[in-house]
Amino acid sequence: MLDRVVVVGAGVVGLSIARVLSALEGLEVVVVEKEADVGWGASKANTGIIHSGYDDDPVKYPNRARLAVKGNRLWTTWAEQLSIPVDWCGSLVLARSSEDRRVLRELLARGIRNGVPALRILDGEEVRALEPMVSEDVVEALWSPTAGVLSPYEATVALAENCVENGVKILTETLVKGVRVKDGSVEGVETSRGFIGARWVVNAAGLYADEIARMAGVSDYTITPRRGEYLVFDKDAGPKPSRILFPTPTPVSKGVVVETTVAGNLMIGPNAVDLPRDAKEETYTTKEGLAYVWREASKLVKKLPGKREVIRVFSGLRPQPSGGDFIVRVLEEPEGFVEAAGMRSPGLAAAPAVALEILRLMRLNGLDHGFKKRWKAERRAGLRIMGLGWDMLEKTVSRNPSYGRVVCWCEGVTEGEVVDAIRRGAKTIDGVKFRTRAGMGRCQGAFCRLRIAAILARELGKPIWSITVKGTGSELGVGDVKSLLEGEDVAD
Amino acid sequence: MPTRRVDLLVVGGGPAGLAAAARASELGVRRVVLVDERRWLGGILPQCIHPGFGLHRYGRDMTGCELAEKLIDRVSSLDVDVYTEAHTVRMGYESYLSKTAEVLTPRGAFRFRAKTVVYAAGARERTCFEAGIVGSRPAGVYTAGEVQEMMDVWGILPGREAVVAGSGDVGLIVARRLTLEGVKVKAVVELMPYPGGLLRNVVQCLEDYQIPLLLSHVVLAVEGSKRVESVLVAEVDENLRAREETVKRIPCDLLVIAVGLIPRVELLAGAGAMIDPKTGGPVVNEFLETSLPGVFAAGNALVINDLVEHAMEQGELAAESAYRFIEDGGFRSASWKRVRVGDGLRFVVPQLLAGFRDVKLYLRASSPSENARLLIPELGKSVRLRSVRPAEMITLTLKAEDVLKAERLTVKLV
Numbered sequence: 001m002l003d004r005v006v007v008v009g010a011g012v013v014g015l016s017i018a019r020v021l022s023a024l025e026g027l028e029v030v031v032v033e034k035e036a037d038v039g040w041g042a043s044k045a046n047t048g049i050i051h052s053g054y055d056d057d058p059v060k061y062p063n064r065a066r067l068a069v070k071g072n073r074l075w076t077t078w079a080e081q082l083s084i085p086v087d088w089c090g091s092l093v094l095a096r097s098s099e100d101r102r103v104l105r106e107l108l109a110r111g112i113r114n115g116v117p118a119l120r121i122l123d124g125e126e127v128r129a130l131e132p133m134v135s136e137d138v139v140e141a142l143w144s145p146t147a148g149v150l151s152p153y154e155a156t157v158a159l160a161e162n163c164v165e166n167g168v169k170i171l172t173e174t175l176v177k178g179v180r181v182k183d184g185s186v187e188g189v190e191t192s193r194g195f196i197g198a199r200w201v202v203n204a205a206g207l208y209a210d211e212i213a214r215m216a217g218v219s220d221y222t223i224t225p226r227r228g229e230y231l232v233f234d235k236d237a238g239p240k241p242s243r244i245l246f247p248t249p250t251p252v253s254k255g256v257v258v259e260t261t262v263a264g265n266l267m268i269g270p271n272a273v274d275l276p277r278d279a280k281e282e283t284y285t286t287k288e289g290l291a292y293v294w295r296e297a298s299k300l301v302k303k304l305p306g307k308r309e310v311i312r313v314f315s316g317l318r319p320q321p322s323g324g325d326f327i328v329r330v331l332e333e334p335e336g337f338v339e340a341a342g343m344r345s346p347g348l349a350a351a352p353a354v355a356l357e358i359l360r361l362m363r364l365n366g367l368d369h370g371f372k373k374r375w376k377a378e379r380r381a382g383l384r385i386m387g388l389g390w391d392m393l394e395k396t397v398s399r400n401p402s403y404g405r406v407v408c409w410c411e412g413v414t415e416g417e418v419v420d421a422i423r424r425g426a427k428t429i430d431g432v433k434f435r436t437r438a439g440m441g442r443c444q445g446a447f448c449r450l451r452i453a454a455i456l457a458r459e460l461g462k463p464i465w466s467i468t469v470k471g472t473g474s475e476l477g478v479g480d481v482k483s484l485l486e487g488e489d490v491a492d
Numbered sequence: 493m494p495t496r497r498v499d500l501l502v503v504g505g506g507p508a509g510l511a512a513a514a515r516a517s518e519l520g521v522r523r524v525v526l527v528d529e530r531r532w533l534g535g536i537l538p539q540c541i542h543p544g545f546g547l548h549r550y551g552r553d554m555t556g557c558e559l560a561e562k563l564i565d566r567v568s569s570l571d572v573d574v575y576t577e578a579h580t581v582r583m584g585y586e587s588y589l590s591k592t593a594e595v596l597t598p599r600g601a602f603r604f605r606a607k608t609v610v611y612a613a614g615a616r617e618r619t620c621f622e623a624g625i626v627g628s629r630p631a632g633v634y635t636a637g638e639v640q641e642m643m644d645v646w647g648i649l650p651g652r653e654a655v656v657a658g659s660g661d662v663g664l665i666v667a668r669r670l671t672l673e674g675v676k677v678k679a680v681v682e683l684m685p686y687p688g689g690l691l692r693n694v695v696q697c698l699e700d701y702q703i704p705l706l707l708s709h710v711v712l713a714v715e716g717s718k719r720v721e722s723v724l725v726a727e728v729d730e731n732l733r734a735r736e737e738t739v740k741r742i743p744c745d746l747l748v749i750a751v752g753l754i755p756r757v758e759l760l761a762g763a764g765a766m767i768d769p770k771t772g773g774p775v776v777n778e779f780l781e782t783s784l785p786g787v788f789a790a791g792n793a794l795v796i797n798d799l800v801e802h803a804m805e806q807g808e809l810a811a812e813s814a815y816r817f818i819e820d821g822g823f824r825s826a827s828w829k830r831v832r833v834g835d836g837l838r839f840v841v842p843q844l845l846a847g848f849r850d851v852k853l854y855l856r857a858s859s860p861s862e863n864a865r866l867l868i869p870e871l872g873k874s875v876r877l878r879s880v881r882p883a884e885m886i887t888l889t890l891k892a893e894d895v896l897k898a899e900r901l902t903v904k905l906v
């Protein structure tokens with residue numbers, strides 16, 4: 001029997017699991033991902049909050065409650081080891097009515113039960129002293145200093161790079177189409193690129209986890225997409241809060257948040273719209289959804305910047321499990337089938353804890369590998385030119401001129417950084433964007449997309465028109481300029 | 493780290509910046525440096541392979557590329573220190589006689605200390621997000637300028653079937669350009685009840701090629717996950733709101749966004765310059781001086797110009813002003829009057845007048861009209877205009893002595 005584990009899905013959960021398993025001696029870890037890059041499912045389009053863990057009811061949703069708190073603590077180490085930009089800014093749940101104040105007390109009690117440290121209820125004056133921009137009708141807030149924001153796409157990239165350094169294979173543009181089960185045990189996965197044998201198959205397929213489960217004969221849950229839309233403001237637009245601002249939650253959702261991303265943009269969102277089970281790719285934005293987000297965010301603060309300061313809107317799909325709680329388990333039937341599914345919010349916060357929990361469960365079920373003697377916990381982030389002081393910058397440019405050639409003018413990203421991103425695995429325009437921020441500024445790539453495509457074309461040895469935005473089917477163009485006129489008689 | 497001291501730093505090497513650098517050098521300004529972030533000079537001109545440039549000034553209709561060459565030749569023959577692939581990262585106002593700029597190039601990172609600056613950084617295009625278009629975010633949604641650059645700089649055909657959002661001159665020209673390469677342009681969609689561009693361009697770019705122009709229509713949403721598959725378009729009511737019952741789906745694989753330009757002022761704003769919300773550019777006086785003494789603005793970074801000659805003459809005026817600033821150590825104090833933008837107009841540039849010199853005003857009408865009159869009641873001035881359109885900048889020259897004697901100045905269009 002092959003000592004291999006196949007992880008289906010290169011989201012933050014699958015990659016966290018792969019990272020933990022990569023520390024084991026003699027176990028081959030292969031991550032299979034249908035998209036052209038890692039982290040392009042729920043893991044790239046979310047609020048990026050490392051929740052502190054007071055939200056989730058420990059009776060109804062024991063996994064969520066337990067793993068969020070533990071994950072929050074683990075992220076402090078993981079983010080440092082992996083050089084993931086994170087801001088442990090804390091969060092405020094704002095109460096605007098006496099009913100809200102009652103809910104705050106529930107949250108506080110729940111936080112205490114879940115083991116969340118440092119919670120405190122502030123009065124309106126204290127809140128405004130901390131965050132002068134919150135709206136005048138805020139009467140109280142639950143302050144949670146251990147919450148943080150991180151850059152979700154940089155997190156998955158960092159995890160992936162660390163995995164690869166520790167021997168994990170990541171196969172992108174590889175779709176899992178079947179799980180082969182024989183005599184009650186998994187044997188591997190059928191993919192668009194052939195069969196991959198494995199003793200363990202870990203289902204971390206996000207929105208598609210229910211389908212992967214069915215391939216293995218498991219059908220006790222479904223996953224439905226719950227859409228969340230966002231608006232991102234120009235870096236120079238403000239005011240921006242120093243902490244994450246939540247409304248008082250409703251039973252359905254934690255509500256529309258006002259926050260400053262780690263890159264320094266004001267961002268508002270998400271709403272929560274349940275979609276049919278088969279709408280797993282419908283990351284559309286809608287007029288109504290965005291208007292709702294705007295209205296809700298306006299309630300939390302005195303004033304939002306003008307609408308013309310919005311530079312980008314987007315949406316993500318939460319993998320909502322039918323049972324409500326995270327599904328974290330090792331099945332007896334089929335043997336070797338492991339699940340980390342239904343990772344709705346706070347799945348990002350919980351991911352490291354989920355990974356350790358999966359390891360624990362696999363150990364209980366016969367995984368008996370010891371730890372490697374040499375395992376690399378650290379990952380070094382790529383150089384960010386705009387993060388350097390001028391003297392360092394001068395030195396860097398004199399050593400490598402490509403770090404002086406600015407390709408993205410809005411965010412100040414240089415050719416050197418783009419080439420580095422490509423060497424680290426970016427194959428697409430979006431891959432470069434999520435690694436370097438090129439194209440994330442106010443012009444949204446209109447100025448830099450072609451220069452980045454030209455660098456990709458050169459590095460990958462492809463014609464420039466065939467460079468894709470996000471994998472096969474999203475080529476920049478349809479051919480060379482004259483290609484539609486070929487064979488036509490242009491003489492007349 | 494070495495700091496380079498210069499008399500004039502020109503930021504941006506488009507027509508405005510090139511004209512500024514050349515004029516300053518001709519006037520005898522000594523250390524003139526021009527920086528541009530692109531690999532070649534000319535700003536957006538080299539991507540404009542269509543004619544329509546320079547007729548008013550040179551009596552000859554040229555393509556953007558031809559004009560660029562002309563302007564670059566002029567600068568090359570003068571004593572101007574040119575840095576290409578040189579991105580200005582930051583600008584600062586240090587003192588009345590010293591402004592700083594940090595410039596990053598493959599040949600090194602440089603810090604300049606300049607007596608004067610002409611800021612001519614051009615404009616950027618509004619994006620689909622700024623146009624309020626929702627839906628998916630696939631490949632195949634590009635701004636008009638990007639489409640020009642794709643086709644005529646990089647040789648990429650961006651799609652087979654296109655919809656163009658916006659009927660300004662840029663949208664019209666791109667629609668024709670696509671058609672010439674065999675792309676089927678299914679519609680040019682315009683929010684307003686009238687085309688945004690010149691009538692001449694509507695005829696020469698759309699009618700000649702039977703491209704449908706949908707007036708009072710809006711692009712609502714993009715569909716398709718990897719590549720654009722269709723766009724949703726609807727008619728709008730008189731309040732410019734989409735009428736739900738008129739929504740229709742147009743299959744296409746390319747959506748071109750041509751919904752206007754925005755001056756690139758972030759460096760100026762970062763250095764503390766005052767911005768005019770009406771133009772999106774800096775507030776300037778009749779020397780084209782911003783609220784930072786010795787920092788001048790010209791071209792599309794000052795105000796969106798439809799005619800390249802306007803951008804160039806602004807560059808030249810900015811250079812003359814910089815020259816005076818250097819020679820005289822700045823301008824005398826005066827009682828500056830803020831021009832009031834009256835009915836019928838979107839903006840007036842310059843915003844501040846004192847009457848030191850005759851001044852050319854640049855104005856844009858709010859809506860098209862025939863037989864309009866441009867009024868400055870305080871001067872008893874009235875100018876008849878046969879036909880005005882928002883697409884065409886209106887200019888008006890005022891005499892210094894008129895400005896001097898007026899208490900206040902209001903410009904309106906009736």
Ligand SMILES: Cc1cc2nc3c(=O)[nH]c(=O)nc-3n(C[C@H](O)[C@H](O)[C@H](O)COP(=O)(O)OP(=O)(O)OC[C@H]3O[C@@H](n4cnc5c(N)ncnc54)[C@H](O)[C@@H]3O)c2cc1C
Binds near residue numbers: 010033034227317
């Ligand atoms: C709007 C929104 C806001 C959120 N906000 C927060 C927050 O603030 N804090 C927080 O903690 N959590 C938040 N979450 C939740 C968090 O984003 C998710 O819990 C987390 O990203 C889930 O990670 P994952 O790896 O399970 O899923 P994904 O990232 O979706 O990864 C699954 C991967 O599997 C791949 N895949 C699927 N099927 C196949 C197949 N057949 N073959 C190969 N590959 C396949 C997919 O392409 C995908 O890359 C939010 C989610 C959303 C959508």
Ligand SMILES: Cc1cc2nc3c(=O)[nH]c(=O)nc-3n(C[C@H](O)[C@H](O)[C@H](O)COP(=O)(O)OP(=O)(O)OC[C@H]3O[C@@H](n4cnc5c(N)ncnc54)[C@H](O)[C@@H]3O)c2cc1C
Binds near residue numbers: 665797
């Ligand atoms: C698509 C299009 C078609 C047009 N067609 C016509 C026409 O037919 N006829 C006509 O008369 N006019 C036309 N115009 C208008 C005219 O060409 C413009 O008004 C003119 O080019 C503006 O010149 P500029 O120098 O202000 O800006 P630009 O040409 O945009 O040049 C600005 C330069 O500054 C650089 N820059 C910006 N920021 C920095 C920085 N931080 N550091 C370094 N460099 C920087 C930019 O990269 C750019 O090279 C057209 C305009 C467009 C957009």
